[in-house]
Amino acid sequence: MNLVTEFREGLSISWSAIRSNKLRSGLTTLGIVIGILTVSLMATAIQGLNQAFVQSISALGSDVFYLEKFPWERVDEWWKLHNRRDFQVDYGAALMKESRFAQAASVEASWNYPVKYKDRSASSIWVVGNNAQSALVRGLTVKEGRFLSESEVAGARPVCVIGSEIADRFFPKESPLGKSLKIKGTNYEVIGVLDKFGKFLFANMDAQIVIPITRFVSEASRRPYVMLMVKVQDPKLMEEAKEELRGIMRKIRRVPPGAEDDFAINQQEQLVSTFHRVGGIIATVGLFITGLSLFVGGIGIMNIMFVSVAERTKEIGVRKAIGAKRRTILIQFLTEAAIVCLLGGLLAVAIAWPGTLALSRFLPVTLSLPVIALAIGISLLTGVVSGFLPAWRAARMNPVDALRSE
Amino acid sequence: MSLIRLDHISRRYEMGSETIHALRDVSLTIQKGEYVAIMGPSGSGKSTLMNLVGCLDTASSGTYELNGTNVSHMDDNQLADVRNREIGFVFQSFNLLPRSDALHNVLLPLIYAGISPEERKQKALDALTQVGLADRIHHKPNELSGGQRQRVAIARALVNKPSILLADEPTGNLDSKTGVEIMALFEDLSRHGNTIIVVTHEEDVARHARRILRIRDGLIASDEAVTNREPHLVALAGP
Numbered sequence: 001m002n003l004v005t006e007f008r009e010g011l012s013i014s015w016s017a018i019r020s021n022k023l024r025s026g027l028t029t030l031g032i033v034i035g036i037l038t039v040s041l042m043a044t045a046i047q048g049l050n051q052a053f054v055q056s057i058s059a060l061g062s063d064v065f066y067l068e069k070f071p072w073e074r075v076d077e078w079w080k081l082h083n084r085r086d087f088q089v090d091y092g093a094a095l096m097k098e099s100r101f102a103q104a105a106s107v108e109a110s111w112n113y114p115v116k117y118k119d120r121s122a123s124s125i126w127v128v129g130n131n132a133q134s135a136l137v138r139g140l141t142v143k144e145g146r147f148l149s150e151s152e153v154a155g156a157r158p159v160c161v162i163g164s165e166i167a168d169r170f171f172p173k174e175s176p177l178g179k180s181l182k183i184k185g186t187n188y189e190v191i192g193v194l195d196k197f198g199k200f201l202f203a204n205m206d207a208q209i210v211i212p213i214t215r216f217v218s219e220a221s222r223r224p225y226v227m228l229m230v231k232v233q234d235p236k237l238m239e240e241a242k243e244e245l246r247g248i249m250r251k252i253r254r255v256p257p258g259a260e261d262d263f264a265i266n267q268q269e270q271l272v273s274t275f276h277r278v279g280g281i282i283a284t285v286g287l288f289i290t291g292l293s294l295f296v297g298g299i300g301i302m303n304i305m306f307v308s309v310a311e312r313t314k315e316i317g318v319r320k321a322i323g324a325k326r327r328t329i330l331i332q333f334l335t336e337a338a339i340v341c342l343l344g345g346l347l348a349v350a351i352a353w354p355g356t357l358a359l360s361r362f363l364p365v366t367l368s369l370p371v372i373a374l375a376i377g378i379s380l381l382t383g384v385v386s387g388f389l390p391a392w393r394a395a396r397m398n399p400v401d402a403l404r405s406e
Numbered sequence: 407m408s409l410i411r412l413d414h415i416s417r418r419y420e421m422g423s424e425t426i427h428a429l430r431d432v433s434l435t436i437q438k439g440e441y442v443a444i445m446g447p448s449g450s451g452k453s454t455l456m457n458l459v460g461c462l463d464t465a466s467s468g469t470y471e472l473n474g475t476n477v478s479h480m481d482d483n484q485l486a487d488v489r490n491r492e493i494g495f496v497f498q499s500f501n502l503l504p505r506s507d508a509l510h511n512v513l514l515p516l517i518y519a520g521i522s523p524e525e526r527k528q529k530a531l532d533a534l535t536q537v538g539l540a541d542r543i544h545h546k547p548n549e550l551s552g553g554q555r556q557r558v559a560i561a562r563a564l565v566n567k568p569s570i571l572l573a574d575e576p577t578g579n580l581d582s583k584t585g586v587e588i589m590a591l592f593e594d595l596s597r598h599g600n601t602i603i604v605v606t607h608e609e610d611v612a613r614h615a616r617r618i619l620r621i622r623d624g625l626i627a628s629d630e631a632v633t634n635r636e637p638h639l640v641a642l643a644g645p
Contacts, residue, residue, distance in 0.1 A: 009517055016505045318501045323490020323518040325483045399462045
């Protein structure tokens with residue numbers, strides 16, 4: 001008897017065994033469905049989280065330095081940094097004057113403020129103070145009108161450039177250009193609308209309002225956290241640029257020779273390495289926990305297969321009496337376990353499909369073909385692994401004892 | 407050459423600290439075409455003898471030659487092969503697979519023998535026709551009467567053209583009329599040259615055979631030819 005025949009025979013036996021115990025098979029399958037479902041959704045979510053992060057990170061730009069009071073990494077002696085002086089708005093111009101590597105420097109501060117236009121209002125909109133070079137550094141482009149000019153920034157003019165979502169929200173039927181938007185009680189003239197940029201992990205770039213940084217600082221009710229974003233001309237010379245910027249900043253902030261820097265130069269790479277460390281832990285823990293539910297499902301399969309073997313002892317005896325070899329019996333029961341798990345896997349994928357669609361509203365996820373194949377492969381493997389012990393017991397049964405059982 | 411040759415066969419079971427001697431130094435030959443009944447009260451060792459002859463079990467000592475092959479020291483898988491080719495079992499409680507129809511039950515030994523689908527279907531149909539069930543091939547066991555179930559079991563036993571038909575109390579679960587029909591079928595098979603061994607404790611069933619072995623306390627107590635064969639058969643042979 002060859003393997004193909006054995007396998008086919010095993011398939012038909014298993015199928016009829018599963019059908020004759022519908023409730024039991026269904027409940028056992030449910031365990032696998034839950035296991036595979038949680039594992040594949042977790043895998044998909046982790047994948048999506050990674051992707052979302054990579055997208056957001058690339059929005060930060062690999063050729064941009066973030067100069068600010070505090071570093072992005074965790075600092076053990078944070079109290080030492082507490083007394084650092086605030087960044088000033090004029091650092092941007094001073095830095096550009098000195099630097100050979102910098103292409104542009106954006107001065108930046110932001111806060112959430114209430115915004116009003118006629119009868120439309122919102123209590124908390126992300127308002128960003130910027131200078132004229134910010135559009136270039138932050139990668140913002142203008143759809144209508146124009147970005148902030150040097151003189152508007154220098155004169156702290158009450159003008160604003162709005163994100164596309166803000167435009168849709170406050171000016172659904174009219175052009176926002178030239179209209180007067182009330183931010184924190186002061187009127188700002190809309191001079192430009194930004195192109196659609198996209199949502200990112202940290203912020204919705206389309207829901208911001210950009211005003212001159214000078215205006216932002218003078219209107220702010222508390223001291224704003226000002227920082228610089230410096231775009232480097234040649235991304236190949238990042239290290240040199242960083243050293244130069246460091247020197248310039250020390251000069252601007254008058255750090256005495258020999259003293260430590262009282263500012264930080266941050267860049268995208270730092271976040272990437274931090275994320276990979278944290279993301280790795282999240283993925284491991286998440287998959288381990290969901291893997292446990294699959295493990296429980298596998299135990300369910302093993303349990304039910306032991307029952308199935310026990311109640312079919314006589315059948316095993318008969319099959320052996322008429323010539324079934326150990327391998328034949330082994331394959332029969334392994335097939336049964338594998339089919340139950342395979343059904344569970346397929347069902348789980350069928351449920352994971354809409355689940356992923358729901359998830360895709362928050363994260364850039366898709367149920368990729370490799371994930372589907374992996375889910376089905378894992379479910380088969382679960383069946384074979386957890387079915388092995390019961391099947392092995394069946395295969396090794398002594399035909400005389402098996403025939404005698406009732 | 408004898409079909410079955412048991413040479414000083416013993417079978418012992420360990421039950422805790424006690425050793426049970428189910429068979430003690432039994433020697434026996436059976437020729438091809440014989441119709442033998444094995445009798446004995448329960449606990450006499452007749453079931454053990456049947457299991458050994460049927461290659462379901464192996465002896466503790468002694469030699470068993472079946473059809474010229476020494477099967478005494480074969481492993482599980484080799485024995486399965488021998489059972490498949492050489493032995494057709496008929497059990498008291500039929501032992502059909504409940505979820506399979508008559509045809510599939512009869513097909514099973516052929517599937518295990520690795521015979522091609524077309525050939526095995528033909529052979530199974532032939533065997534079912536031989537036992538008079540050609541019109542019941544797609545019935546499940548629970549849709550058949552006791553006699554019909556035993557006929558399916560006999561068809562399954564015969565389908566691989568085994569050397570021996572080994573029946574363990576084949577009429578034990580049947581009413582007397584059906585039992586007679588089954589015994590008539592055996593008679594017919596015997597006349598066509600099949601070797602039949604029937605294990606029974608019923609004297610009138612045993613007297614269908616041509617030779618009766620009586621087992622007692624693990625020994626062959628008597629081995630005699632049947633002179634006064636069962637009268638049913640005379641009646642059945644009539645018009």
